[in-house]
Amino acid sequence: MKDRTYIETLFRKHLDFQCTSAEIKELFKLISKQENEELFNDLIADELTKDMPEPMLPKSEDRAIDKVKSVLLSEIRAQIPDTKPVKSPYKIPNTWLKIAAVWLFIGSATIFMLFRHFTNRNENQIIPQIQQLATQKGQRKLIQLFDGTKIWLSPSGSLRYADQLINNYREVWLDGEAFFEVAKDKTHPFIIHSGRMQTQVVGTSFNIKSFSKQNIYNVTVVTGIVKVSMLSPQKEKLSEVILKPKQQAIYNNTQGTLTDKTVATIEPVIKKRNGILSYDGTPVPDVIADFEHYYNQSIELENKSATCLCYGEFDTTKPIEIVLRQLAEAIGATIKQTDKGYFIKGGCSDR
Incomplete structure (x- = not known):
């Protein structure tokens, strides 16, 4: 039999997700051998009972150990490289679900501590940031x-x-x-x-x-x-x-x-990806709202201009003065720079 300390270290490394592929394969061989059964039973029992206020009944402990060992073997087998999982009519995608199923099968709180341990370590592994x-x-x-x-x-x-x-x-x-x-x-x-x-x-x-x-x-x-x-x-x-x-x-x-x-047409959508804004009869207030987002500038609109519709294309990679001048020409308005930003006066209703 392999040295007890070596086996215990390998077992702890597996619980902490630190095993290499070779070590996982080695652990599977070790846990499957009859000569190591007592040692692995002790290791599993330690995990089950270390935080419990009272000792488990012998019969309950034996049942819990058998079930947890079965789950561990399945989990380790699934992690061995080039090993195909055994087909099953039931889909249990994650170890914590397997542990949960075992916990419910036993119907006892005696397995709770190991269930919590597996839940925490697997959640830390699979929950995306x-x-x-x-x-x-x-x-x-x-x-x-x-x-x-x-x-x-x-x-x-x-x-x-x-x-x-x-x-x-x-x-x-x-x-x-x-x-x-x-x-x-x-x-x-x-x-x-x-x-x-x-x-x-x-x-x-x-x-x-x-x-x-x-x-x-x-x-x-x-x-x-x-x-x-x-x-x-x-x-x-x-x-x-x-x-x-x-x-x-x-x-x-x-x-x-x-x-x-x-x-x-979908051309305006494609061009907008690159910062080019296209309008075909869009209310000028909506156009101004887009300009404010793209330029981080305050643009005030006179009430008269708010009734206008905009037709045209604006390249927001160019300075704001250029696109505002283009807009003013399109609706017949004038642009004035203020302390707060820009002011658009007049527009299509003046024509």
Whole structure:
């Protein structure tokens, strides 16, 4: 038999997720040998009882040890390189679920301490770290996720994302506007959470505008198929629409409605990814709101100008003076710089 200290050290390393592939294979061989049965029983019993106020009954302890050993063998076997898992009609994807099933089968609190131990160590291993990317006014950022997905985050936006899968899903949380090029993966759907609006794809490109302070959200598809759902406050699905290229979903947060429509062109969506804003009959106040986000400047609009509609294309990589002058020419207004920012006077109603 291998030295007792060696076996115990290997066992502890496994509990702490410190075993190499070779050590996992070695541990499986050792724990399977009849000559080591008593030693492993003692090690498991120590884990079961070390924090318990009272000793276990012998019969209960034996049953608990047998069940936990069975789980440990299954877990270790699954971690051995090039070893195919045994097919089972039941899916138990994580060790903590196996331990939970054993705990319920025994029907006793005597296994609780080891269950908690496995739960904690596995949660530390599999729970992804949620990271956050934020943009200030006048700032845009491009991020590439672990799966190759690219996201262009527009100004004044916030994106929370995981650096790995979450229960077989790729998930992000968006407050703001972003263009997505999602890497194709049919087995791991990509989900964007925007308040009560949820967008799900497997691999496509589209734009989402979902500022939490605004009532209207929209999703515009460039390529592929996108499923947009409206959820209840309890996260139950109330309705959904399936979108194809040149289609857009509109979610009204105030009215609680989700509708879809066809758009004439997707070029404005594609150009917006690179900071080029295109408008075809858009109210000037909406255009000004976009400019304020992209330039981090205060732009005041005279009441007369608020009735105008804007047609044109603006490159926000150029100085603000240039795009404001372009807007003023389009609506027949004048631009004045103030201590606070800019003021647009007059407009189409003066003509």
